[in-house]
Amino acid sequence: GQNIDQPTEMTATEGAIVQINCTYQTSGFNGLFWYQQHAGEAPTFLSYNVLDGLEEKGRFSSFLSRSKGYSYLLLKELQMKDSASYLCAVMDSNYQLIWGAGTKLIIKP
Amino acid sequence: GAVVSQHPSRVICKSGTSVKIECRSLDFQATTMFWYRQFPKKSLMLMATSNEGSKATYEQGVEKDKFLINHASLTLSTLTVTSAHPEDSSFYICSARAGNVLETQYFGPGTRLLVL
Numbered sequence: 001g002q003n004i005d006q007p008t009e010m011t012a013t014e015g016a017i018v019q020i021n022c023t024y025q026t027s028g029f030n031g032l033f034w035y036q037q038h039a040g041e042a043p044t045f046l047s048y049n050v051l052d053g054l055e056e057k058g059r060f061s062s063f064l065s066r067s068k069g070y071s072y073l074l075l076k077e078l079q080m081k082d083s084a085s086y087l088c089a090v091m092d093s094n095y096q097l098i099w100g101a102g103t104k105l106i107i108k109p
Numbered sequence: 110g111a112v113v114s115q116h117p118s119r120v121i122c123k124s125g126t127s128v129k130i131e132c133r134s135l136d137f138q139a140t141t142m143f144w145y146r147q148f149p150k151k152s153l154m155l156m157a158t159s160n161e162g163s164k165a166t167y168e169q170g171v172e173k174d175k176f177l178i179n180h181a182s183l184t185l186s187t188l189t190v191t192s193a194h195p196e197d198s199s200f201y202i203c204s205a206r207a208g209n210v211l212e213t214q215y216f217g218p219g220t221r222l223l224v225l
Binding site for chain 1: 115150151152153155200202204213214215216217218219221
């Protein structure tokens with residue numbers, strides 16, 4: 001079966017750095033997405049990786065290793081507004097998005 | 110980025126009534142729209158995929174006669190929850206994709222449905 005694993009919850013301190021991991025087992029791979037979702041709101045697109053390596057976009061970076069079935073989202077200089085759930089999603093061989101359950105990130109002052 | 114709107118944002122209805130939710134892509138043409146359902150603290154569950162002008166493809170376990178989807182134009186898709194019951198209470202989110210399958214999905218703000 002297809003599977004996306006990410007930690008349920010993480011806690012970090014304002015101003016610090018946090019890394020949210022995602023491992024996947026899917027039938028085929030056509031890219032990995034990270035979305036941010038604040039409580040009660042719809043997800044917003046953060047990043048898309050299809051090749052191995054690191055993609056940097058401001059305070060957020062996303063890394064992919066296809067051979068390991070592994071990605072992480074790195075958030076730097078954490079701000080209170082970064083408190084949200086972070087969803088990892090993989091596009092499989094049928095171009096369907098397979099969603100992880102999300103990681104709830106709690107930022108403390 | 111692309112903008113997707115959803116209406117209404119919140120609806121409360123009595124059991125047995127039908128509720129229609131609209132999803133619009135405001136600044137792009139959405140060849141494909143997706144309807145998701147999300148329970149509290151759970152991930153997104155894809156309900157159906159619809160391409161403009163054709164019938165929606167429903168995921169396994171989703172009743173197509175209960176959740177009617179119409180994708181009448183390149184900017185509008187509707188989800189109608191027919192004869193809603195309390196167990197249909199959920200957060201319904203649509204997303205839209207502009208072109209080919211590798212394009213990013215952009216999400217609407219979601220509709221919170223409460224069936225009494």
